[in-house]
Amino acid sequence: MNKEIAPIPAYQNLLQNIGQALHSARQQAAQTVNTLLVQTYWHIGQYIVEFEQGGNEKADYGSGLLERLSKDLSSLHGRGFSRSNVFYMRKLYLNFPNSETLSHKLTWSHYFEILKADEPLEISFYTHQTAREGWSVRELKRQMKSMLFHRLALSHDKEGVLQLAAQGHDIQQAEDLLKEPFVLEFLNIPQSHVLTETQLEQKIIDHLQHFILELGKGFAFIARQYRMSIGGKHFYADLLFYHRILKCFVVIDLKRGAIDHQDIGQMNLYLNYFAKEENTEGDNQPVGIILGAYKDHFLVEYATASITNQILLAKYLLYLPDKELLSQQLERLLGDADEHDADGGGVV
Template sequence: MSNPAQPDHYSGLLQGIGQRLHSARQQAAQTVNTLLVQTYWHIGQHIVEFEQGGNEKADYGSGLLDRLSKDLTALHGKGFSRSNVFYMRKLYLSFQNSETLSHKLSWSHYFEILKADDPLEISFYTRQAALENWSVRELKRQMKSLLFHRLALSKDKQGVLQLASQGHELQQPEDLLKEPFVLEFLNIPQSHVLTETQLEQKLIDHLQQFILELGKGFAFIARQYRMSIGGKHFYADLLFYHRILKCFVVIDLKRGAIDHQDIGQMNLYLNYFAKEENVEGDNQPVGIILGAYKDHFLVEYATASITNNILLAKYLLYLPDKDVLRRQLEKLLLAEQWDEPLAESDSNE
């Protein structure tokens, strides 16, 4: 007997049921994750209150954590390794109010975030992971690439504290800047010399990872975007549109150091986009020049009289040295505290 339902109607029925099931399963998984995080927070609370009662302090590797891990595993099964129990305790200490825990993050997220030593880092990665819906894998990558330190080094002390408490919110072109951008996902050995064309091709081949490194809001438009000016053709390496800032973002790649001529060329590009490409509702375009090196004095003098939004930043083909960035950030905060400028050697470290 043939099915009396029309094929199109049946497909709609099947799709509707599938969407409902998918939504229900997502909600169930989210509920389980939230409950698990809350439970682990309360376990951490029990441990800390046990300490405060004059009992043993639960440092990592202490007899208390080791005993708890073994006994909880014996009584309740998996999930109570010594490291897990240690981070349950740290979860409570880092988030004294359980209501500040994000419902968007799983225990796996918090397990990674709590590996950070600095409370500012913990606060930042918690908020940023929730804001941008990072997977655990992306969170690991951002922490490994020291995103907090790289964003913080482009701000003053108040900006660093705001970054930690609110996450990285894009409100102006300068918020796109990182010091430096890290392109380790290209898997290029340090000793290997690339041409600018080869670097551009590598970024196109790894466009998804590159957009994640650039940050939230970037939409790719074209490579080698042609501009005809005064009978001559000019080509922007990479062109994006930023949906949050509502502006074009032109990226120019430099294999070596950024030169003052590169800044002049970018200024030309931005003037062209402002007059020829912008439509109603678009804000002024932004230019980002990515180079292997930049001279702070050259940047200051070359951009002093330019009104366009031109950002100059270094890129690294490998993960940065955490100790170097940490020292730079500490010096920044110390200089702000004493209201003194950084020494030249510090700013170029």
């Protein structure tokens, strides 16, 4: 007669402990393999660049050297040496000449996508931000396609852009939550389609995970249509979040069309309510974000001039922004800053 090995809870605990040990070991093994692969590809890039510097041949994307290397390495060592892979190995070394600056948190698949960017500032930003946020390759591709670096950079001065590229996007104050514009292409709403604000809100709820990723790190969803009872009347905030880094409530109001002064006044009312009625010990002052299809800069300036609450106004797009336009705007920003410094207008 078979004896019972152990009580069921104890046996389940045994299985769980073994499973956790296996999972941890497999994760470490995969991380080690990824690190070694990236380091190996960096060395291959180094050898290619040193071959070039010896005056042998330039290895641009269409060069005969890369094509020959791709064929010979594939023949000798198997898969993984397509011409594009070999090209990006070379580019990896050129952009990270010190191998110690490579992130152990990123796989070769991450670097392959990041190196598709043209500018060193952009490459540096996505490297730091991917490691900081723990993005999957799929999410990295989406953020690059939505021009995240450009959208964040255009809200900074030149010094801020350089810091953004060197460190990634660090949330330290309410203004750091702002992107211009927010991109909601994941809602899959045709440009010509007219939605009500309620329908837009429902679409966002249906794609809440994507929306939180677009908002950025630190957002925790609390409720939609959050009710506030003030003076016998009921008011409803479209979306309510708590930001765990800033330690504050974030109230989001959605506008189908342009943002006007009444929207700003209403948000001010909401924030006063949250500061008085909802904040508890340790909470900082609440932040309001009004997302609209349009905003008038002069109206914003006049409507918010005497308001002490933190109200951020931003446009949203239902489609990906124009890459060329954002690139030109960023170049103009950096160029204007250089001219200003050259004229003696820099900060001493």
